[in-house]
Amino acid sequence: MWFCLPHQGLARHARFILGFLVLLSVWFGFSLSLVPPASAQAMERSSTPTPLGNPQELETFLDGVMSKQLADDHIPGATVSIVKDGHVLLDKGYGYADIQQGKKVQADSTLFRLGSVSKLFTWTAMMQLVEEGKVDLHTDVNTYLKTFHIPATYPQPITIENLLTHTAGFEDGTIGQLVPQASDLEPLGMWLPRHIPARIFPPGVVTAYSDYGAALAGYIIEQVSGMPFDQYIEQHLFQPLEMHQSTFLQPLPAHSLGPDVSGLYPQRWSLSRGFF
Secondary structure, eight states: OOOOOOOOHHHHHHHHHHHHHHHHHHHHSSSSSSSSOOSSHHHTTTSSOOOOSSSHHHHHHHHHHHHHHHEEEEEEEEEEEEEETEEEEEEEEEEEEETTTTTEOTTTOOOOOOOOGGGGHHHHHHHHHHHHSSSSTTBGGGGOOOOOOOOOSSSSBHHHHHHTTSSSSSSOOOTTTTTTSSOOOHHHHOOOOOHHOOOSSSSTTOOOOOOOHHHHHHHHHHHTTTTTHHHHHHIIIITTTOTOHHHHHHHHOOTTTGGBBBBOTTTOOOOTTTTT
8 A cells, every 4th residue: 555646537546446345335234135125024124234145246246347447447457355344355456557567456465556545544543642642632733733833814723623524724735745756755844834725714614625634633643652654654553454565655665565566657756745
């Protein structure tokens, strides 16, 4: 898992995959019967969840859906993992990780840049600190910022909860989030104060997606935990979950993960550490 999404086309395809997985999770949670019950009693009897046949039927169904999607939207490659009750029902790769070399996607090893999926790890890390009593969800974020502060545009302060729910009221944009090469990457403590966006809504009033808010949450994790963000995630999430193919490091560790990265991305594109 490599956290970067280089263009809008991939974002659209990623949304399809995530939406498809959500759809599958709903199907596994409810009956798949499409035949209307003959009576109210039949409806009550059919309320018990019914699985989709067997793994072979599931794979056949998924093969049809994914083959069509990859062809229709010109998606080179993708992976799908379906999990139910803590068990992997199906884990499969589709298409190519490198078209020129004819390298196929391997579900257990091919790495894709997953962009904002990484926000889930930021939120989880923050909630770990909340459970430890080191962070309070309803406290002004400026309480945790040691080297700069968010301007008090409105009487209401921005809280940690606002960051996690995208209700801080920040204007959002991508300027400064992408850099041409790894040597241009900056620490969060340097990047954030130079890119503070305008506060266009009072906190808690409007849900407005904010990459900056997520980056600010990552920096607060650094300040509270006393360790770099990528190191905290590695130690407290990736290692306990045995996610050995995942990293926040930029540039990517070439010696360990580099060979498994999908060849579908511009080689010179790297992400600012302020983008999650």
